[in-house]
Amino acid sequence: MNVSDDLEKNQQPLVEREWSRREFLLGAGGLAVVGVGALFAKSPIANAFQSLRPQTTDQGHVRLYQGDFYFDPNHMQWRVGDQVTLHLMNQSPNRPHEMWIGRGFDTTPTEFGPIATGFHTDFWDGVHINILEAYHVSNWVTNNAIVTSQVSPHPWLVTGPGNGNFSPTLEPGGYVTWSFTVPNKPGRWMYGCFVQSYIHYDEGMRGTIDILPAKV
Numbered sequence: 423m424n425v426s427d428d429l430e431k432n433q434q435p436l437v438e439r440e441w442s443r444r445e446f447l448l449g450a451g452g453l454a455v456v457g458v459g460a461l462f463a464k465s466p467i468a469n470a471f472q473s474l475r476p477q478t479t480d481q482g483h484v485r486l487y488q489g490d491f492y493f494d495p496n497h498m499q500w501r502v503g504d505q506v507t508l509h510l511m512n513q514s515p516n517r518p519h520e521m522w523i524g525r526g527f528d529t530t531p532t533e534f535g536p537i538a539t540g541f542h543t544d545f546w547d548g549v550h551i552n553i554l555e556a557y558h559v560s561n562w563v564t565n566n567a568i569v570t571s572q573v574s575p576h577p578w579l580v581t582g583p584g585n586g587n588f589s590p591t592l593e594p595g596g597y598v599t600w601s602f603t604v605p606n607k608p609g610r611w612m613y614g615c616f617v618q619s620y621i622h623y624d625e626g627m628r629g630t631i632d633i634l635p636a637k638v
């Protein structure tokens with residue numbers, strides 16, 4: 423018997439043990455999932471769970487990450503009247519990103535046809551915001567939002583209408599935090615980044631926010 427045969431012989435049971443253990447774990451896991459699923463499907467808890475699920479809202483501190491080219495998460499659910507403190511962080515190592523919230527598109531004609539360059543309706547119109555934190559901000563257009571408090575200094579703040587929609591633009595590694603009360607604008611809204619016109623948005627820097635009516 424040579425050395426390699428001997429090794430093979432010694433290792434064989436080990437491999438088998440590993441395999442069977444993995445198989446056991448997978449099998450047990452599968453069974454557990456099926457078991458819980460079956461239990462839920464039959465129990466009234468399933469119905470309660472389903473009816474509760476659409477009610478889940480992002481409130482309090484909400485974290486939203488920007489990257490090349492995505493928002494994480496790309497869906498949020500807010501409720502009218504809730505207090506939200508939004509932390510927006512640009513995790514890109516080398517690209518600036520912005521964040522608009524709106525509905526409908528404004529388009530610009532190009533040689534390839536019209537492209538969307540921003541949202542037509544600005545979600546932030548008339549909304550009171552408190553700017554709590556700002557780090558490595560290129561600029562922050564406030565448009566028709568009402569800034570009730572802000573950090574200082576704030577040379578990056580571009581106040582008043584006529585400069586585009588409400589949108590902070592963050593440098594790589596930058597972040598901002600602002601708080602607001604979710605305005606009475608229920609329904610589906612979109613968020614997105616329109617840096618380089620439509621390119622970031624088209625590459626995936628977009629998401630949706632469902633705003634639920636106020637709790638009665």
Ligand SMILES: [Cu+2]
Binds near residue numbers: 615617622623627
């Ligand atoms: Cu972007």
